[in-house]
Amino acid sequence: MTELAKTFDPAAIETKWYAHWEENGLFHPERAGAEPWTIVNPPPNVTGSLHIGHALDNTLQDILTRHARLKGKDALWVVGTDHAGIATQMVVERQMALRQQKRTDFTRDEFVAKVWEWKAESGGQITRQLRRLGCSMDWANERFTMDEGFSKAVLKVFVELYNQGLLYRDKRLVNWDPGLATAISDLEVETREVRGSFWRLRYPLEDGSGFIEVATTRPETMLADMAVAVHPTDARYTDLVGKNVRLPITGRLIPIVADEHADPELGSGAVKITPGHDFNDFEVGKRAGFKAADMLNMLDAKAQVVQTADGLIPDDLLGLPVAEARKAVVARLKRDGVLIPHVDKDGVEHDAEPRTIQTPYGDRSGVVIEPWLTDQWYVDAATLAKPAIEAVRSGAVQVVPKTWEKTYFNWMENIQPWCVSRQLWWGHRIPAxxxxxxxxxxxxxxxxxxxxxxxxxxxxxxPDVLDTWFSSALWPFATMGWPENGDPTLGGRYPNDVLISGFDILFFWDARMMMQGMHFMKDVPFRTLYLHGLVRAADGAKMSKSKGNTVDPLGLIDQYGADALRFFMAAMESQGRDIKMDERRVEGYRNFATKLWNASRFAQANGIGGSDTLEPPAATLSVNKWIVAETVATVQAVDLALADYRFDAAANAIYQFVWSRFCDWYLELIKGNIDAETKAVAGWVLDQILVLLHPFMPFITEELWHALAPRSHDLIVGQWPMPDARALDPAATREVERLIELVEAVRAARAELNVPPGAKIALHTGAGAVPEAVASYVERLARVTLTPGEASGARAPILWGAETFALALDGVIDLDAERARLTKSLAAAQKERDALAGRLGNASFVERAKPEAVEKARADHAEKAADAARFAAALARLG
Structure with a gap:
């Protein structure tokens, strides 16, 4: 037994124990004959650093992994990093720019070699940070999406999909990032509200008989217009369908087509169609009979104006960036008299109407994304999606929470071809x-x-490389040695048992793993998909660097310890709901760890050590029987919660048991009367606590495990408690629960009535009595003297089940002063309660105020209502 320090210092134990676990291979699965249990970590970007979302995601995974290990399973947590094509190339190019170098100063192979050098020197930051969080990953088999074995899997998948007709080259619109000069995925596009304009234009009919009015927020794209669409049922344009208009500036003749995309209720009901530069227009163009190869393109890779195939764009517009082209085009339209002015409320004419426009930006480049018509490689996602849809419908994959299934089905059943090529140098080069x-x-x-x-x-x-999501979709089986392994079961490691993921990558990663896994492995990649929410700022706002409201998890670990942060994440994770960051709660869980530390020091000081038995020791005393029963109930509660992925319920069951039942009650009950039986029971309960708490708080529990007794093994590879109903004694449990109820009732009355904490006063039992077995506990813990008979003089009633006892108050408090204090406090609480009730009853406030303001008002109202009830009860006690 090692004597514990007076003060709990997380930093002093975290580094020590993590190094010990890793050096001794305790994260590596090596339990011969044990049931395999596997989870794969969503591979973070090799350029990344730990953010609060990582802290949540990895905490939940570690809880399940450590729990499975304690349950005797051969638990494997696969770890690795993603090569993160765009992000990594940007990092290296920025470093080169500091040396006045550009990527194009080097050959492709030379540049890729520099990226590998960077990866070797600086690419392990996030894996070091995951260690600080306590993640028990199998570092001995760390993977990288560009390592040799994984790359072979990527190439094999590409070639097989191509040969099966499920991967092809096509000309379609993509999200094009002009800053990076590459196509990007939807996930890499962020939409911002931008103050823009809405222009209305007259397109003259070819025969000169009139014009048709269209409106646009991007007037420069009219240089590549190919049609004007009107709704088939719009009577205003029935006679015009099939006729042509002549575009201003270019003079191009384009048809008027009927298409339901045009909304008769919006504007003029006519819509200009630029299929080469708008996703909706691309579909309208296809329906109108335009082949993708014939759709006009007016931009180059840097979003500068280039000549269209018909050569009709004036030379002085060529080479202009989009913003300048927009100004030049508007000026020409105005000069030619085809720009319809906007008249504001004061009758003043303007070129356009001001509008707030939802504008796509590249999340890394920060430039406006252009829909651009290019040749790219695509996967037939609709075909691959069918088995993945059925897997969820049949229950082969359980989605938790189940509410995400509707969203999943909606997206998968309407899935579009998946663009998998990127115009980068870093990544898996396309094998074509x-x-x-x-x-x-x-x-x-x-x-x-x-x-x-x-x-x-x-x-x-x-020259292109594959989308990073393409390679990461193979993660559950390519990390296991496929295709070299050859065995579709991969040694019992496929399917994985569970995947933990943020809901924000449900479609970009989770669904794609299901598609690829089922296609190549003929089975689901994981049996359960658990989707957690986002960690938000304290006010509920989404965290972002631009708002300055992000939280550094490493800073929280430095201040409160990894165990406290982990427990906060678990306790707040309620089946996919977003988590509001609350540093005070993290501090509170550090205090929880301190309480457990102090309880263990109390145990040491009283000769209580670790247990040498998994079964509860024999108990004759009611308090010992009671704590054994409470322990068994807690184990059952935690087992049920973890089986249902209720991390919050599991964490809170442990918290309440440790804080309230064990520390606040059991240790107080046994204080001063710790015999051999009690030492054995207390040591056993403390061991059960350490094992139960270990998945959530691994560092402090491992330290206490070794401090309380010489051990034959580390806690990380210990044995999960087995709840045994035979250990329960309902009569003893009820006896102690009744004792606690009485002590709590007396304590509440003393607090309400301002009885001095040190005053020992008479508790009259009237015609009833407190059982002799617990009488001494009541007197010590409630600071009363149990007195038979009725109390005379001032007294306060204490209700205990069907019995009524009374606290004798004569000479203990000033009754008149106490009545005055309580009356004043009651009036103040009622006034605030009623004012808040009035505010909440005002529909205008509830509808217009910020949600957080309404929520605070409700919380304050509940608090004041409870205060009023408490003061009223205290006054009633005084009579």
């Missing part, structure tokens, strides 16, 4: 080679592609 005649040969190696093409055919490899 082009001949001079444009034919393509897809193979895992250049040699295999050459065999397909034949001798003498000159081949050039596609």
């Amino acid at each position: 080679w082009f001949a001079e005649d444009g034919s393509v040969f897809v193979a895992e190696t250049a040699e295999e592609a050459q065999e397909l093409a034949g001798e003498g055919v000159t081949l050039t490899q596609d």
Whole structure:
């Protein structure tokens, strides 16, 4: 037994125990014959650093992993990092810029070599930070999405999907980032509200008989317009469908087409169609019969105006960036008299109407995203989605919380082709080679592609790389050695048992793992998908660097310890609901750890050590029988909660048991009367607490485990408690519960009536009595003297079940002063309660005030109502 320090210092134990676990291989699964249990970590970007969302996600995964390990399973938590194509290339290019270098100063191979150098030197920051959080990952088998084995899997998947007709090259619109000069995924697009304008234009009919009015927030795109759409049922335009208008500036003749995309209720009901630069227009263009190859493109990769295929854009507009082109086009339209002015409420004319416009920006480049028509590689996601949809419908994959299923089905059933190519140098280069005649040969190696093409055919490899999400979709099986392994069960590690993920990557990663896993492994990638919410700022706002409301989890760990932060995350995680960051609660859980530390010091000081039995020791005393029963009930509650992925319920069950039942009651009950039986029971209960709490607070529990007794094994590989109903004694449990009820009732009355804490006063039992077995506990804990008979003089009634006792108050408090104090306090509480009730009853306040203000008012009202009830009860006691 090691004597514990007086003060709990998280920093003093965290580094020590993490190094011990890792150095001794305790995160590595090696339990022969044990049931395998596997979870894979959503691979963080190799460029990343730990943020509060990582802290939540990884805490939940670690709780499940440590719990499975304690349950005797061969638990494996797969860890690794994602090569993060765009993010990593940006980091390295920024470093090069500091040396006045550009990527294009080097060959592709030279640049990629520099990225690998950066990865070796600086790419492990987030994995070091995950260790600080206490993540029990199998670092001995850490993976990287660009490592050799994983890369082989990526190439094999690409080639097989291509050969099966499920992956193809096509010309379609993509989200194009002009700053990075690459296509990006929807996840990498953030929408911002921008103050913009709404222009109305007259497009003259070809025959000169009139014009049709259209409106746009992007007038420069009219240089590539290919149609005007009107609704098929819009009587205003029935006779015009099939006719042409002549575009201003370019003079291009474009048809008026009927399409339901046009809304008769909006504006003029006519919509300009630019299929090469708008996602909705692209679909309208296809329905109108335009082939993608024939759709006009007016921008280059840097979003500068280029000549369209028909050569009709005036030379002086060529080369202009979008913003400048917009000004120039508006000026020409105004000059030519086709710009319809906007008249404001004061009758003043303006070129356009001010509008707030939802505008897409690249989350990394910070530039406006352009829908751009390019040749890219696509996966037939609709075909791959069908088995993944059925997996959720059939229950093969359980989605928790189940409410996400509707969203999942809606997205998957309407899924679009998945663009998987990116115009970068860092990443998995697409295994496709082009001949001079444009034919393509897809193979895992250049040699295999050459065999397909034949001798003498000159081949050039596609310069693009694969979308990072494409490779990470293979994570559950490529990390296990596929395809070299050859065994579809991968040693019992596939399917994984559970995946923990933020709901925000449900479609970008989770759904794609399901599609790829089921296609290549013929089974679901995981049996349960648990989707957690976001960690928000204290006021409920989304955290962002621009708002300055982000929270550094490492700072919280420095201040309160990793255990406190982890417990906060678990206690607040309520099946997918967003978590409001509350540093005071993190501090509160550090205080919880301190309380457990002090309880263990009390145990040491009284000869209570670790237990040598998994079964509860024999008990004859009611208090010992009671705490054994409470322990068994807590184990059952935690087991049920974790089985249902109710992290909050599990954490709170442990918290209430440790704080209230064990520390506040049991240790107080046994104080001064700790015999051999009690030492054995107390030591056993403390051991059960440490095991139950270990998945949530691994550091303090491991330290206390070793401090309380010499151990044959570390707690991390201990044994989870087995609740045994045979240990229960309902009569003893009820006896102690009744004792606690009486002590609490007396304590509440003393507090309400301002009885001095040190005063020992008479508690008259009237015609009743307190059982002899617990009488001494009542007197000591409630600071009373149990006195038979009725009390005379001033007294306060104490209700105890069907019996009424009385506290004798003569000479203890000033009754008149106390009545005056309580009357004044009651009036103040009632006044505030009623004022808040009036405010909440005002529909205007409830509807217009910020949600957090309404929530605070409700909380304040509940508090004041409770105060009023308490003061009223205290006055009633005085009679």
